[in-house]
Amino acid sequence: MVVQLNVGGDDSRYEGDISWSDDSSYIVEKQTSDTFYANSSVKIKYLSSFNSYVTQESIYRTARTMRSLSDNNLNQNLTWVFSVDPGFSYLVRLHFCEIDPDITKANQRVFKIFLNNQIVEDQADIVAWTGNTGNGIALYKDYAVRLPKGEGQQDLWVALHPNIASKPKYYNVILNGLEIFKVNDITGNLAAPNPIHTSVQQRILPNVPSKSKIYAKIIIGVVSMVAASCLLCVSFFVVFRMKRQGDSNASVRPPLWIMRSLYGNSHLPVSAKTNTTRGYASSLSSDTCRHFSFAEIKAATNNFSERLVLGNGGFGKVYKGEIENGTTKVAIKRGNPLSKQGVHEFQTEIELLSKLRHRHLVSLIGYCEENSEMILVYDYMSLGTLRQHLYHTKNPPLPWKQRLEICIGAARGLHYLHTGAKQTIIHRDVKTTNILLDEKWVAKVSDFGLSKIGPTSDDTHVTTAVKGSFGYLDPEYFRRQQITEKSDVYSFGVVLFEVLCAKPALNPTLADEEVCLAEWALQNQREGILDQIIDPYLNGKIAPDCLKTFGEIAEKCLSDEGVDRPAMGDVLWSLEFALELQENMEGGGGVLGDMDNEETPFSKYEKKDPDDISLGFNGSRNNSWSSVVLPH
Missing domain, CATH: 1.10.510.10 (Transferase(Phosphotransferase) domain 1)
Structure with missing residues (x-):
């Protein structure tokens, strides 16, 4: 087992303690996708051939689709990327269940499936696969992918794209679950080659019998584990020291991967008192980035009125709002609380934009992270996007x-x-x-x-x-x-x-x-x-x-x-x-x-100063691109 993903849903566990993770860390472009949840009226059923491999129902009650705007979907793929070992075959199992109550007939949602840029399904139509018997019927499809031998890990791409030729009612795609299994080679081997360790063994033990080579691999493995343990200890020490330093060094923070290992991958670290506490982002000084209370945000957006929605992306909806007693218009981007996406994006926006001010960069006014919310407040751009x-x-x-x-x-x-x-x-x-x-x-x-x-x-x-x-x-x-x-x-x-x-x-x-x-x-x-x-x-x-x-x-x-x-x-x-x-x-x-x-x-022509705004450009010219490789 390489990975098991509850696509569009949360991390979950079921009988046998097999973990299904959420897919947000594998998807290439979150802003082109939406998570979809089946309502209570949709009853999940299974095909008769499915009895030997029944997955928990919750996997099929969630899905990831593309955004609702069909014309945009024609220009997009829904893509996941996985790092796997070269030289092996992989079984890719895709789980499908049509849970949209509006889709009950064949040719309403038809799409293509690509694995590593190769078409494996030209007309994926879940309702048609189930005999045109309506929605809510779960099934899975298996595909094999062979990766050539090489050094280091390689990428395995899974991509979905609307099928235009069949002229379906909706130009959209759907996926409920995804599993990848690594298949052993003809010798029964599942081990991935490690070029660094292999070269060390070749230099030090060129003619050692096979048992000794096995022992050498074990020793190298143990040394690697000890090194990793030391690194983790150093990381915890860094976090401890930073906590001790308090506000005097508030602008210095531990790396993101340390934060995720300590606090999980879903939300910023906040205490149990979620109604008033601040989390990771709150260490920013108030003079560079304003902290808004959730009550202020609700007031600015008329309790997140749908009439004020400017747009909707993978991170969440963007609302037009007013602050300072209605004297200042702002754009308020609210993270989707159900998808649990965007922690890294939320932190990156605050980290960067709170320190940058330029006439041609959108200014970040502030943020809110109460009640486990992830909300960003920007200057309002009245004419929209280019x-x-x-x-x-x-x-x-x-x-x-x-x-x-x-x-x-x-x-x-x-x-x-x-x-x-x-x-x-x-x-x-x-x-x-x-x-x-x-x-x-x-x-x-x-x-x-x-x-x-x-x-x-x-x-x-x-x-x-x-x-x-x-x-x-x-x-x-x-x-x-x-x-x-x-x-x-x-x-x-x-x-x-x-x-x-x-x-x-x-x-x-x-x-x-x-x-x-x-x-x-x-x-x-x-x-x-x-x-x-x-x-x-x-x-x-x-x-x-x-x-x-x-x-x-x-x-x-x-x-x-x-x-x-x-x-x-x-x-x-x-x-x-x-x-x-x-x-x-x-x-x-x-x-x-x-x-x-x-x-x-x-x-x-002789170069001149490229900007008439004096902001300390260093004048460097680092001349350090090929045609786009499309998954389809």
Whole structure:
């Protein structure tokens, strides 16, 4: 047994003391999913072939689905990633039960199932599988996956995507439970090779008989366990010392994995008096981040009125609110108390945004964690997200110059993250829904739940699990699980083409070559026909030299290797140059420079200060991206 997941539910145990964990730590993009709970009217039944393997009913009464907006679902996958040993076969058992009372017939919810980018089910239809006898019938499906031999652990991907070809009533997916079993090889072996230990044995014991090698492995294993125990002791000592130091060092905290090992993985550590206590986040000083009482939050949102909901994501709903006796409008993001998701995102947002202030970053006003709640309070952005002004919207199309200014503002915010703070901050989820607009159309980068502190001066990258949004993911990061600030540059390159073409980053309904905007736009850019795929509203409204420069910027951002991509400061400068070219054409003064030669703004013009706001940029240029690998 590798893993047993109660998908969409909580950790649970049943007869035999077999543990079913919640799946939140394995899912790639929580904000694209919703948890779903069966109401009492749905009675769980089992297929006759199921008798030999009956799982507790609670596993089937919860599920994870995609968000309710079907047009968005077409651009998304629901994906889980697991680290497993190479060189083995794995049995993947997926548990299904249609628990939505609105879905009772075949072809209402049909989806595809992918294992490691291979289609294993093209038309998964749970109601059809059960003989079109309605919902509430539990079943499971088994699939085999073979991982090639290699060093270190490898990823096993499970992904679900709506089937468009069958034209179902709902473009959505569902999964109730997931199990992965490791299958022994032909010798009966289940052990994973450890390349470090193996190489040590080869150097020290090259010709030792097999028994001695076994003893050597045991000794190495014991030494490893002792080392791990020592590390755990050190961790507890760190926590103890920090507790002793109290408020004098309140800004220093133990690593997240220590906090989780001490307090569990569901909520911030709070005492039994949940109505007034504060938890982990409360150690932040009050002068950088305000603590709101739960009563204040309820008053600000009219007791979380549905009429004030601005949106709904994986973390929870976002409400429009008013504080300071109605004089200040705010956006209040409330974590979903049932899903038990978002602890890490909650902490990361507070850790980062409480210390950052910039005109092009959304400001965090405060937080609330009473009653085990996870609530964040931000400045209110009255014009919503950039995407809401590009496509699938009733908003009027944006003029090209205004689009350029929004891109410049977002680039300034990202440049500040990369170079203006004490440490490099990698956003990790740059996309048009995370670029917000205030009442004056000033762009502000938002949603720092996935952000990471960048590499130190001694390192070139940070090794971390892949997280982000499909269509925007840096393929180099996707392949190597090594992230740098250049991963943000790649994602921003996708945003640039999205702004120019007014098309989503992924659209599976299009022809194969057009599904991924980054690949399609790059191909057109390299063939010199980028003008043929731009937003029709912009036809004849972009200065030719401006379009040429803008296309070169986006192309450079999407370079195959991270070292070939420009730093965000260079991207910013080039966008400002493109805006200057556009303004010169609109003002009748002609365009600057001869853009018909092979030189680009990156090589032809001397760099200037990339931001007119003096915030201590260090001026560094670390030139440290490939086409997106889609699970389907």
